[in-house]
Amino acid sequence: MKLCFSTIGCPDWSWQEIFSTAKDLGMQGIEIRGIRDEIYAPKNTPFLPERRAETLETLARVNLTIPCLTSGANLSGDADAALREARAYIDLAQAIGTPYIRVMIEDTPNPDHPVDLGAAAALYQQMLDDAKDKNVCPLIETNGVLADSTQMLAFLKDVDRANAFVLWDVHHPFRFFGEAPAQTAAMLDGLIRHTHVKDSVMEGGKVVYRMIGYGDVPILDALRALHKRGYDGFVSLEWTKRWMPSLEEPGIVFSHFLHYMRYLETQI
Secondary structure (H helix, E strand, O other): OEEEEEHHHOOOOOHHHHHHHHHHHOOOEEEEOOEOOEOOHHHOHHHOOOOHHHHHHHHHHOOOEOOEEEEEEEOOOOHHHHHHHHHHHHHHHHHHOOOEEEEEOOOOOOOOOOOOHHHHHHHHHHHHHHHOOOOOEEEEEOOHHHHOHHHHHHHHHHHOOOOOEEEEEOHHHHHHHOOOHHHHHHHOOOOEEEEEEOEEEEEOOEEEEEOOOOOOOOHHHHHHHHHHOOOOOEEEEOOOOOOOOOOOOHHHHHHHHHHHHHHHHOOO
8 A cells, every 4th residue: 555645734844844754654655735835836845847856856765756736726616727727737747757636626525515517527628638648637536516426427427538537535425425435436446546535523513533543434444445446546644734723733643644554454
């Protein structure tokens, strides 16, 4: 199992702290979702044109990769802004050899308002067409209304592009649509290219995030479903501390994640 963490979980850390922690913990990658005050990856110092070669050499020396650039491109928001962001992320991913960027149907995980799926599909088609000759795949995440795997399959059918694939956020289909991981994995069989994990409980009708293993999201079931299908992509911890500063500190959370996931690996 290839493990990484998203930098959304350590918004106060420098690149050196991020890199050193991933290396010291024995991670295989780092998913980029901002560094310190700059959420926009093309503006992050390690990925500026004059710094990229040094960054990639440093990562390669310790067998770390960047499997995904997590954009904020929102298919149901401002279409021009979303397309500009996706294109910038595609270009950066191509330049640094990252295979995937993330785009999403909504800027919230909660499927709580109507979305024009036809317009979103047309916008996603443009992103996919922009990326098809660049060895980069814009993955659509299982969030918002597309956390319903039936809805996701219908959406991808409408998109009708050979390079349309999925980022499976294990949390959202389970939490918001009651899907067992085996059900989601079966519905999206052959489409999953990158995986996010996080844990939570429901308290007073609200989602409360917990460290992996301290909630009731069936992470082990998801890993078994992935293993059954020969999944060889990354499993990435998405610890949303950038948006929720009161969550536990990343130094504790990332170490716990690594050790807990290695334990779960023995149970698959």
